[in-house]
Amino acid sequence: MFDKDKWQEIFDTIRKHKLRTLLTALGVWWGIFMLIVLMGAGTGLQNGVFSMFGSHARNSMYMWTQPTTMAYKGFQPGRDPDLTIADMNAIRSNFGEAIKDIAPRMWVPSGEIKRGKKSGSFDVRGDGPDFINIQAMNLTNGRFINPKDVEDTRKICVIGKRVKEVLFEDEEAIGEYLTMAGSEYLVVGEVASDRSNENQAQQDNQTIHIPITTAQRVRNRPNAVNWFGASINEPYSVYDYEEKIAALIRERHNIHPDDERAIGSENVAEEFDNISGLFTGIRVIIWVVGIGSLLAGIIGVSNIMLIIVKERTKEIGVRKALGATPKDIISMILLESVFITTFAGYIGLISSVGAVWLLKIAVGENVPMFSNPQINMSVGIGALVLLTIAGAIAGLIPALNAANIPPVVALRDE
């Protein structure tokens, strides 16, 4: 198959005809380059937007109660029933198969938080141990609230990144105490928000987490819950369980089954799915544009091959007079075309990978909505294979034409 002499002949021809080789190569190169760079940028945009949802719990929801709007079982409208820890347990025991994490939260009014001579005003929230799995955050030091803390109503706290910076600066915070509303709390952990929405992240980092039971005691509202977040295991749909849980809450709190307004909820998956839909659209556009430019490349190659064969008619006549068979002529033109397209496509692949890599470095961490542009290598290689086949077909038609020109006619060509 590999005929060194034939390749020598082809390289010779290519080397002696740099301009036309370059023109052919350019079309192919551009097609591949555009496709890959567009896809890289598209993935970057997608990764960027998706990372705004943070690293955790895309399949999650938040739920709270609001004043009722319908009379039910003797209760008047306008009642605002409190969620309770018992509700959380009921949700767990009813939907245990689907519930991954459930995290009730209790707000504590902000106040001045002191540590020695330093002080600041921060949000204080009573949380359950699962909370760290629901809201995107990373434990940077120590531990998060554990079930024992909740059970024993311990006076411990986990502090946000900003809290640590303000109250401790470079000092070790774990094992130290903070003073909130006259009581001392032991710092057991530090967390940093992983949400990419900057406002949300900033707010999260200024939060002090205490056990929910401790918060309930501070508020003097035992068992009460302001709202809770829940995440759903993978095969189950968060949409289904959003409704099921709401129905359970209505039943437990004597709310009319049709009273939509009494239960507030937010479904992270819904928002995520909306954006996913948008990205499906963007991907379609990228593919259309990419394939369009690839097609333009292929048509360019075909055109140039036609011109090349026309230009070489006389040469083909001479070669035939000297003993070239039709097979010799076809393989010469075909191999040349395939070689140029493959090589140019390969260069296009390499340079676009380089361009995407540069884009990644240039963008870095600084540009919102854009991160980690990636290339789907199988798409790149697929495009290259397609282009090679197209190059072969582009070369085949003119090659067959050339092989069939009678030598007298070819020799007469000027």
Place this chain on the structure above:
Amino acid sequence: MIQLNEIRKSYNTEFTSLEVLKGIDLTINEGEFVSIMGSSGSGKSTLLNILGILDEYDSGEYLLDGRLIKNLTQTQAAQYRNKFLGFVFQSFNLLSFKMAWENVALPLYYQKVDRAIRKERAIEYLDKVGLKDWANHYPNQMSGGQQQRVAIARALITEPRVILADEPTGALDTQTSYDVMNIFKEVHEQGMTVIIVTHEEDISAKTQRVIRLQDGDIISS
């Protein structure tokens, strides 16, 4: 070596039919040095193209070295041309992007001869036409006479049975023409059959036998 019986050839267009060869009978023996003379339109180039298997004839028989040359596939034709025939054209037909030795070596490429041997043989044949020192020059760096000598070396390299030359001196001045004819004469003296198409009396005078064509018929041979 060459035997033609009743060879006819006409070019048909939508409106007219032009009979170019009207039944040519001709025998050329091995080792002859022949010229085909005729004015423009006499059919001499068509005859040469048929002899060179570059064109097909309509009826009759053409025997080359005892083989009937008729209804050949393109591949067979290419192999016969490569093995039995050497061509020299009026406009030289060298490939401009190849050096002199590469042009000379090209027929051997189609015989699948190894590149190193091709080069060696090409330089040997360039030496025979007195152009050994020009082996690494491109055609456009050479004079017309030199280019035609390269073309002759290219025709000779496969050691063909017959050399066919179509107006080989048509693009050359008189002195260069005679030089080229001397090369053909030397080739002939080594035993090769040489057939030259020309319309110049002084060129045909240098050959052993003159075949005169007029309006598609042989008037003397």
